[in-house]
Every structure is written in structure tokens, then in C-alpha cells.
Amino acid sequence: MRASDALLVLAGAAVGAPLRFLVDRWAREHTRAGTILGTLVVNVVGSFVLGVVSGVPHTADWLMPLVGIGFCGALTTFSTLAFETWVFLEERAWRPFVTNLALTLGLGLPAVWLGYLLTS
Template sequence: MSGSGALLVVAGAAVGAPLRFVVDRWARDHTRAGTILGTLVVNLVGSFVLGLVAGVPHPPEWLMPLVGIGFCGALTTFSTLAFETWVFLEERAWKPFAANLALTLGLGLPAVWLGYLLTS
């Protein structure tokens, strides 16, 4: 499945990456929290979906490459989380710094668990 697996990853990423862009732009244009909210939303949704995929008993071979790696990998973004958190640190904006990390980890881990629980 290596060749077809790579194509499945590409197909999933082709949906996840544009969706991330749309969520980020919507958050920037419609909320005061801007891209930080967009990053939080895509990371939480991606964590939940990855939990769902990981919990499927006897999953089809295509599921993890397409949805887990391709879609979730392109939708979520650790690098943007790290950068946004770094900016807060540089600005010594301690409350947003702590909130960004606490919300992402504090809600992301339960999102994975909930998704896994629903399908396992």
C-alpha cells in the first residue's frame, strides 16, 4: 500500500490544508481572537477526528493514511501554535501565553480521548 498510501495522504491533505486556511481566515475576519482562535479550533477538531480514527476497531487500510495522517496532519498545526505562543512569550503577555497552551493541551487531550472513546 506504500504508493497508494502516499496518494491517500495527499488526498486527505488536499482537503485538510484548505480547510485550515478557511477557518483561520474566518477567525481573523470575524473574531477579536483572530488567528489564535483559528489555530485552536483546527487543532481541537483535528485532535477529535484523529481520536475517532484511532479508535475504529479493525479500520480499513485507507482510513489512517487518508484521514488520520493526510487530513488531520494538514488541518492541525503545531508550528503555528508554537509561533503564536512564542510571540506571547516575547511580548511578555503571560495570560495569553498560558491560556494558549492550557486551552490547546487542556482541551486537545480530552478531544482525542472523546473521539477514541466514541469509536472504540
């Protein structure tokens, strides 16, 4: 990795991480679903954006480090999804457990595909 790539990743993350924080706070303050909705939103949006970036033909060298790795990497969160899902599993809350996974995969995978389709 070139030093310039690391700086691009850092710049993208500097936008993605605060945006994730703001989405999470908004979801907590305005919905009953709270952080679970925030996690779903950032993961689906990040999946779409990553699909868009991945589908761009003959992309510039800076696009994937900046947007795909930096921005999307900081915006999305597998660890929070895993933790939230684990809590549902521990509590034997089967409906939210299944719903959380089904929505994340059911919306995230098509979001990647749609983003890729739009730009490839």
C-alpha cells in the first residue's frame, strides 16, 4: 500500500465514521428500533455505495481506497450487527434475531447488486 492510499483511506473514514455516529444517534432519538435500525441503515447504504464503487469501469486509483475502503469501511459495521444479533440469541428473542439477520442480508445483498448494476 502506498502512503497516499493510506491517506485516502483515512480521509474516507473521517467522513464515514461520524456519519455512522450521526445515523445511530438519529435512530436512537427518533425510533423505537434505536441502534438496531441505525446499524441496518448504515450497512445497507454502505453496501449500496460499495456496489456502486465496485461497478465503476476503469475506476480511478483513488476511488476504492477513499470510498470503498475508507468511507464504507468506517460507515458499515459487522461487529455491531454481530453483537446485536448475539444479544437476541442470548435472550432467546427469536423474532428480532431472525428479523435482524433477514433484513440485513435481504436488503444488503440486493443493495450491493443494485449499486454494481447501476455503474457497470
